Amino acid sequence: xxxxxxxxxxxxxxxxxxxxxxxxxxxxxxxxxxxxxxxxxxxxxxxxxxxxxxxxxxxxxxxxxxxxxxxxxxxxxxxxxxxxx
Amino acid sequence: xxxxxxxxxxxxxxxxxxxxxxxxxxxxxxxxxxxxxxxxxxxxxxxxxxxxxxxxxxxxxxxxxxxxxxxxxxxxxxxxxxxxxxxxxxxxxxxxxxxxxxxxxxxxxxxxxxxxxxxxxxxxxxxxxxxxxxxxxxxxxxxxxxxxxxxxxxxxxxxxxxxxxxxxxxxxxxxxxxxxxxxxxxxxxxxxxxxxxxxxxxxxxxxxxxxxxxxxxxxxxxxxxxxxxxxxxxxxxxxxxxxxxxxxxxxxxxxxxxxxxxxxxxxxxxxxxxxxxxxxxxxxxxxxxxxxxxxxxxxxxxxxxxxxxxxxxxxxxxxxxxxxxxxxxxxxxxxxxxxxxxxxxxxxxxxxxxxxxxxxxxxxxxxxxxxxxxxxxxxxxxxxxxxxxxxxxxxxxxxxxxxxxxxxxxxxxxxxxxxxxxxxxxxxxxxxxxxxxxxxxxxxxxxxxxxxxxxxxxxxxxxxxxxxxxxxxxxxxxxxxxxxxxxxxxxxxxxxxxxxxxxxxxxxxxxxxxxxxxxxxxxxxxxxxxxxxxxxxxxxxxxxxxxxxxxxxxxxxxxxxxxxxxxxxxxxxxxxxxxxxxxxxxxxxxxxxxxxxxxxxxxxxxxxxxxxxxxxxxxxxxxxxxxxxxxxxxxxxxxxxxxxxxxxxxxxxxxxxxxxxxxxxxxxxxxxxxx
Numbered sequence: 001x002x003x004x005x006x007x008x009x010x011x012x013x014x015x016x017x018x019x020x021x022x023x024x025x026x027x028x029x030x031x032x033x034x035x036x037x038x039x040x041x042x043x044x045x046x047x048x049x050x051x052x053x054x055x056x057x058x059x060x061x062x063x064x065x066x067x068x069x070x071x072x073x074x075x076x077x078x079x080x081x082x083x084x085x
Numbered sequence: 086x087x088x089x090x091x092x093x094x095x096x097x098x099x100x101x102x103x104x105x106x107x108x109x110x111x112x113x114x115x116x117x118x119x120x121x122x123x124x125x126x127x128x129x130x131x132x133x134x135x136x137x138x139x140x141x142x143x144x145x146x147x148x149x150x151x152x153x154x155x156x157x158x159x160x161x162x163x164x165x166x167x168x169x170x171x172x173x174x175x176x177x178x179x180x181x182x183x184x185x186x187x188x189x190x191x192x193x194x195x196x197x198x199x200x201x202x203x204x205x206x207x208x209x210x211x212x213x214x215x216x217x218x219x220x221x222x223x224x225x226x227x228x229x230x231x232x233x234x235x236x237x238x239x240x241x242x243x244x245x246x247x248x249x250x251x252x253x254x255x256x257x258x259x260x261x262x263x264x265x266x267x268x269x270x271x272x273x274x275x276x277x278x279x280x281x282x283x284x285x286x287x288x289x290x291x292x293x294x295x296x297x298x299x300x301x302x303x304x305x306x307x308x309x310x311x312x313x314x315x316x317x318x319x320x321x322x323x324x325x326x327x328x329x330x331x332x333x334x335x336x337x338x339x340x341x342x343x344x345x346x347x348x349x350x351x352x353x354x355x356x357x358x359x360x361x362x363x364x365x366x367x368x369x370x371x372x373x374x375x376x377x378x379x380x381x382x383x384x385x386x387x388x389x390x391x392x393x394x395x396x397x398x399x400x401x402x403x404x405x406x407x408x409x410x411x412x413x414x415x416x417x418x419x420x421x422x423x424x425x426x427x428x429x430x431x432x433x434x435x436x437x438x439x440x441x442x443x444x445x446x447x448x449x450x451x452x453x454x455x456x457x458x459x460x461x462x463x464x465x466x467x468x469x470x471x472x473x474x475x476x477x478x479x480x481x482x483x484x485x486x487x488x489x490x491x492x493x494x495x496x497x498x499x500x501x502x503x504x505x506x507x508x509x510x511x512x513x514x515x516x517x518x519x520x521x522x523x524x525x526x527x528x529x530x531x532x533x534x535x536x537x538x539x540x541x542x543x544x545x546x547x548x549x550x551x552x553x554x555x556x557x558x559x560x561x562x563x564x565x566x567x568x569x570x571x572x573x574x575x576x577x578x579x580x581x582x583x584x585x586x587x588x589x590x591x592x593x594x595x596x597x598x599x600x601x602x603x604x605x606x607x608x609x610x611x612x613x614x615x616x617x618x619x620x621x622x623x624x625x626x627x628x629x630x631x632x633x634x635x636x637x638x639x640x641x642x643x644x645x646x647x648x649x650x651x652x653x654x655x656x657x658x659x660x661x662x663x664x665x666x667x668x669x670x671x672x673x674x675x676x677x678x679x680x681x682x683x684x685x686x687x688x689x690x691x692x693x694x695x696x697x698x699x700x701x702x703x704x705x706x707x708x709x710x711x712x713x714x715x716x717x718x719x720x721x722x723x724x725x726x727x728x729x730x731x732x733x734x735x736x737x738x739x740x741x742x743x744x745x746x747x748x749x750x751x752x753x754x755x756x757x758x759x760x
Contacts, residue, residue: 010744017215024211028204028392029385035197035375045337050373053200054433055333058207058426065214065419072219073412081747083410 009079016075020068027057027064092150093158093298098165105170109309115139120522129521133272136525137532140310141287144303144536151295151302156565159296159572160227160548161406166301168413172420174304175404177311179206179395179425181257182264182535183598185311188428189435190506196372198379199436203429205391205602207422212396214418218405220617220743222414225750226406228545229399229609230553235752236616236736238624240558245631247549249608250399252639253601254542255583260598261539262288262587265532267507271466272528278588284536285584292540293573296548300540301407307533308424314530315428315510319435322517332434339437343372346444355447356499372440383706390711394602397609400538400545411746439509442516443502450496453484459515463508471503543583547576599708600642607638607714615722617744620737626726634718641702641710649696650674650689661704670695 031038031052038049046054076082097104119132157163166174184206192199226232229250234243265284270277291303323332326339347368350356357369370377376384395401404421408414446457456477463469464477471477473486473493487493487501510531514523551572556563563571586594611630615622644652653660653670662670673692680688705712731737739751 006741006745013744020211020215024208024215028208028211028388032204032385032388033381039373039375042341043337044334045339045341047340047373049375050197050200050340051337053197053204055430057204058430061208061211062419062423062426065211065422066416068214069412069415069419072415076412076746081745083412083746 005079006081009075009081012075012079013072016068016071020064023060023064027052027060031057092147092302093153093162093165093295095165098167101167101170105305105309108306109313112310112313116522116526119525120520123520123522129525130274132521132525133274133528136529137269137273140529140533141283144287144306144533145290147303147306148291148299149294151299153295153298154566154569156568158298159569160552161403162296162298162301164407164409166407166409168408168417169420170305171301171404171408171413171417172422172424173308174301175401175417175421176424176428177304177308177533177537178404178541179401179421179538180311180428180534181538182261182268182531184428185315185534186264186268186510186531187506189432189439190504190509192433192436193439193504193509194506195378196370197375198377198384200433201379201384201387202391203432205388206395207425207429208388209392209395210418210422210425212392213401213405214415216614216618217396217402218418219411219414219746221402222405222408223411223746223750224743225752227752228548228552229402229613230549231557231752232616233612233627234553234557235739237612237622237627238736242612242624242627242631243553243557245628245635246609247553249604249631249635250549251546252635253398253605253608254400254546256594256597257601258539258542258546258579259583259586259591259594261535261542262584263590263595264535265539266587268528268531268535271511272525277590281584281588284532284539285580287536288539288543289577289580291536292544293576296572297403297407297544300544304537304540307537311530311533311537312424312427314526314533315431318514318517318519318523318527319431319438321519321523322438322513323434325517326438332438333430336434336437339434339441340373343437343440343444346441346448347371350444350448350499353448354498355450355496372437379706380704382704383709386705386709386712390603390606390709390715393606393610393711393715394604397605397613398601399549399605399609400541403545403548404541435510435513439513439516443504444499447497447499447502452496453487454480456480456483456497457516459512462515463505463512469505469508472497473501474503543576543580547572547579550575550579600710603638603642603709603711603714604635606711607718608635610715611718611722615719615726617740619726620740621726621731622722623726623729623732625729626722626724629725630718630722633721634714637717638710638714641713642707645700645707645710646697649700650693653696653700656700656702659703660699660701662699666695666699670699 032049035049035053038052039047041048043051073082119135123129123132153159155163188202191202221229221232224232224235230243230246233246234240236242262281262284265287266277266281269275269280269283273280292300319332320330323335324330327335329335347356351358351366351368358366359369361367379387405414405417408417460470460472460477461479464471468476468478472483473490475482475486477483487495511524511527514527551568555571555575556568608631611634612622612627616627653662657667670692673688673695677685677688677692702713742748742751
């Protein structure tokens with residue numbers, strides 16, 4: 001069984017880290033580069049550029065961390081390195 | 086076993102949900118009781134006492150019930166804290182008095198640009214989760230420097246980590262104790278110095294007997310108080326104003342009204358204005374307009390420094406040492422961010438509602454004789470509200486001051502107002518016409534926020550001294566009992582030192598708090614992340630990176646703040662000063678050289694003030710010094726590591742084991758296994 005290969009575990013873990021890192025980069029910086037353009041869209045009174053910095057990116061951070069915890073746990077189990085506890 | 090019935094024992098852990106639900110219910114009951122007492126005529130002063138002393142007593146009780154004689158419990162709460170509760174504790178640990186009281190005010194003053202703090206103080210947790218926390222948990226350290234020592238060849242790296250830790254934590258904890266003193270003295274109407282020592286007592290009772298274990302369970306209790314206190318006033322306000330008790334949703338309407346009022350006020354000359362591209366007069370700093378205070382470079386640099394700083398501050402990282410497993414460490418970061426998010430995504434609503442209130446006041450042409458009472462309340466209190474340059478303590482003082490301004494219309498203009506950021510959250514209950522009990526609740530929340538952060542920081546500093554310096558470097562054979570005694574003595578010493586510093590109201594130290602993030606980012610982050618993610622990182626590399634990154638950051642911070650004149654002279658070619666600013670600098674410098682002996686100091690002060698505005702590399706503000714320290718740290722580790730032989734097989738195996746969740750921790754806990 002391919003399970004338990006340390007190299008594969010680490011490459012999957014790294015891949016997940018880099019995916020998360022890019023998403024983080026997007027919501028921390030890239031989306032806010034376009035604040036002026038986004039501000040022309042208004043939802044419920046919020047200009048979208050302002051909204052992304054005040055709430056949108058924060059919500060994205062929270063959701064991605066729960067997804068990350070779940071995904072990494074699945075990798076741990078599939079690669080046979082999860083804790084017994 | 087009798088021990089199981091104490092706070093933190095196994096039956097306590099099994100019943101956490103029930104215990105804290107009961108606690109929350111009791112807290113609401115207490116608020117309602119005080120509300121009834123207020124209605125039957127009990128004076129406000131006693132309502133304030135009730136809030137402050139009862140909450141302090143509860144925290145102290147939890148602290149005392151959590152006393153421990155086990156090293157593992159003292160340093161890492163026995164590694165038994167479930168991720169959900171560790172998330173709450175981290176939330177309280179993280180959100181300082183300044184976040185609670187000042188964040189909304191910063192957003193009020195800066196508008197969009199203030200959101201750099203909201204983003205910076207949340208997004209860092211993504212880095213904590215994906216790069217650091219689970220690995221440090223697997224490692225099994227008691228303190229962050231433990232990791233540096235084990236990974237990077239011993240006590241020198243440990244010592245460097247301790248230095249960085251103390252540099253970034255001490256000013257921070259002083260600011261927390263200062264905040265405690267300010268809040269307590271405002272609401273109890275007692276002397277500031279006395280209030281500082283009352284706060285100190287509260288902090289010590291929470292942390293001294295039970296260390297991390299006690300701090301954890303009080304922080305959970307403090308989180309509940311602070312989040313309830315933060316949400317209640319603004320939820321009531323939103324329900325009153327817009328009929329929907331979800332301020333995070335309704336403040337969109339407030340923002341629309343703010344923008345329309347800004348245009349009206351600009352037309353009437355009631356607000357500072359500038360001309361837009363079409364030549365029309367517009368408000369100089371519209372609430373939603375980006376980059377009115379920070380240029381884009383500084384805005385994004387600040388976000389980066391705050392985020393990376395978050396991921397490097399030891400008092401936050403050590404919270405993830407307390408979870409039962411690596412798996413729970415990860416989900417715990419997610420819960421932490423969720424609980425922090427609840428406050429930070431509400432702060433802009435406070436700012437918007439307050440701004441709308443103030444703008445309406447200004448736009449309606451409110452005469453100076455007819456200002457609302459809250460202005461005088463906070464004008465009277467340490468001059469937190471100033472109008473026309475004087476503390477707004479009485480109507481007559483304000484009118485007199487404004488009359489001296491040429492062409493003043495006699496009605497309030499926005500540019501006349503100077504509101505301390507703290508006022509925004511504190512005054513909301515009063516502005517919305519809520520009973521005093523809500524104001525007392527807010528004070529209790531601010532106190533909880535300041536105390537919980539102070540607890541965490543003090544423990545981080547004292548543990549670094551007792552575990553890293555005393556036990557690991559000075560006396561490795563010390564018995565458990567001795568270690569715990571030393572840990573407690575050092576905790577008291579550090580706490581007393583920071584309380585004493587806070588009691589002198591040191592302006593410089595308080596303004597240095599923002600430095601903590603850049604210093605931690607530059608000194609700790611590169612070595613920590615590469616230590617886990619790059620096996621090839623060597624001891625020499627890490628040491629070079631820590632020293633250089635930290636030194637560059639510190640040089641920039643101190644240079645641009647305290648030696649601005651010479652910094653500008655050395656680095657002017659790298660700064661972004663305009664020709665006019667440079668000419669002004671040259672003129673002030675000549676004036677200083679030419680000044681007679683008696684006027685030298687004043688002339689130099691003027692020169693220094695001007696130099697501080699232009700001394701920089703590429704115009705990067707002092708607060709974002711980490712922008713330079715961080716890359717220097719990474720590059721130094723990279724180059725020096727490649728120039729030195731690869732780490733030994735043993736170290737590389739250890740890194741491998743750190744990366745795999747399964748198996749024992751690298752460092753073996755002694756005493757934590759007793760359950």
